[in-house]
Amino acid sequence: KAGVTQTPRYLIKTRGQQVTLSCSPISGHRSVSWYQQTPGQGLQFLFEYFSETQRNKGNFPGRFSGRQFSNSRSEMNVSTLELGDSALYLCASSLGQGESLVETQYFGPGTRLLVL
Amino acid sequence: ILNVEQSPQSLHVQEGDSTNFTCSFPSSNFYALHWYRWETAKSPEALFVMTLNGDEKKKGRISATLNTKEGYSYLYIKGSQPEDSATYLCAFDSYQTGANNLFFGTGTRLTVIP
Numbered sequence: 001k002a003g004v005t006q007t008p009r010y011l012i013k014t015r016g017q018q019v020t021l022s023c024s025p026i027s028g029h030r031s032v033s034w035y036q037q038t039p040g041q042g043l044q045f046l047f048e049y050f051s052e053t054q055r056n057k058g059n060f061p062g063r064f065s066g067r068q069f070s071n072s073r074s075e076m077n078v079s080t081l082e083l084g085d086s087a088l089y090l091c092a093s094s095l096g097q098g099e100s101l102v103e104t105q106y107f108g109p110g111t112r113l114l115v116l
Numbered sequence: 117i118l119n120v121e122q123s124p125q126s127l128h129v130q131e132g133d134s135t136n137f138t139c140s141f142p143s144s145n146f147y148a149l150h151w152y153r154w155e156t157a158k159s160p161e162a163l164f165v166m167t168l169n170g171d172e173k174k175k176g177r178i179s180a181t182l183n184t185k186e187g188y189s190y191l192y193i194k195g196s197q198p199e200d201s202a203t204y205l206c207a208f209d210s211y212q213t214g215a216n217n218l219f220f221g222t223g224t225r226l227t228v229i230p
Contacts (some may be wrong), residue, residue, distance in 0.1 A: 004159065005157065031216055033216045033217070033218075035218075035220075040222070041121065041222065042205070042219075042220035042221050042222045042223070043205070043207075043218070044220075045217045045218060045219070047169045048214075048216045049117060055214070055215065055216075056213070056214040058217065067137070081166045089157075090160070092165065092216075094216055102147060102148040102165055102209060103165075103219065104165055105150075105216060106159075106162065107159045107160040107161075108159055109157075109159045110159070
C-alpha cells in the first residue's frame with residue numbers, strides 16, 4: 001500500500017499571502033489529522049477531518065482552515081501568512097473506525113513552508 | 117494544552133550499547149501513549165501504541181513500558197545500531213481532547229556512533 005503523500009514538499013511564500021497544502025491518505029483511511037512543527041516545539045495538533053467533517057480542532061487561529069474531500073484527501077489552507085507560520089506541516093491518516101477506538105496515525109513526509 | 121516531556125533531549129551512544137529514554141505525561145484522562153521513530157528527511161514511523169497500565173511492547177531490539185498511574189513510559193533499545201539513529205517521539209492521547217488529537221513531546225534525538 002502506498003503511504004501518506006503530501007504536496008508540495010517545499011514552499012516559499014511572503015507575508016500576507018495564502019497557501020494550500022495537500023494530503024493524500026493511505027487507501028481506505030478515512031481520518032486525516034494535521035500537525036505543525038516549529039523549531040524547538042513538539043508537533044502541535046491543528047485539526048482532524050473524518051468523512052468530510054472537521055471532528056476535532058486544536059488551538060490555532062482562524063487563519064488555519066482545512067477541508068476533506070469525498071475520497072478522503074485533505075487540504076489545509078493558511079491565509080494572511082505570518083513569519084511565525086514558517087514550519088513543517090505534517091498530515092497523518094488513520095482508519096477512522098470510531099472516536100472510542102485508539103488508532104495508529106500514519107504520517108506523511110511533511111511540507112516545509114518558509115514565509116519571508 | 118497538555119504537557120508531555122521527554123528526556124534526555126539528545127543522546128550519543130556507542131554501537132552495541134543499550135539505552136533508554138523517558139516520556140512523562142499527565143496521569144489523568146489517559147487514553148493511550150504512542151511512540152514514533154523519526155529519521156531525518158523521512159516520515160515519523162509508528163513504533164508502539166500502549167493503552168494499559170503495566171503494558172510492555174516489543175519490536176525487535178526496541179521495547180517500551182507504561183505506567184499510567186504515575187504518568188511515564190520508558191523506551192529501551194538493546195544493542196544500539198547506527199540505523200537506530202533517529203528522533204524518538206512520544207505522544208499522549210487523552211479522553212479529554214477527542215479522536216486523533218495527539219500531544220507530542222519534543223523528542224529524544226539518538227545518535228549511535230559506529
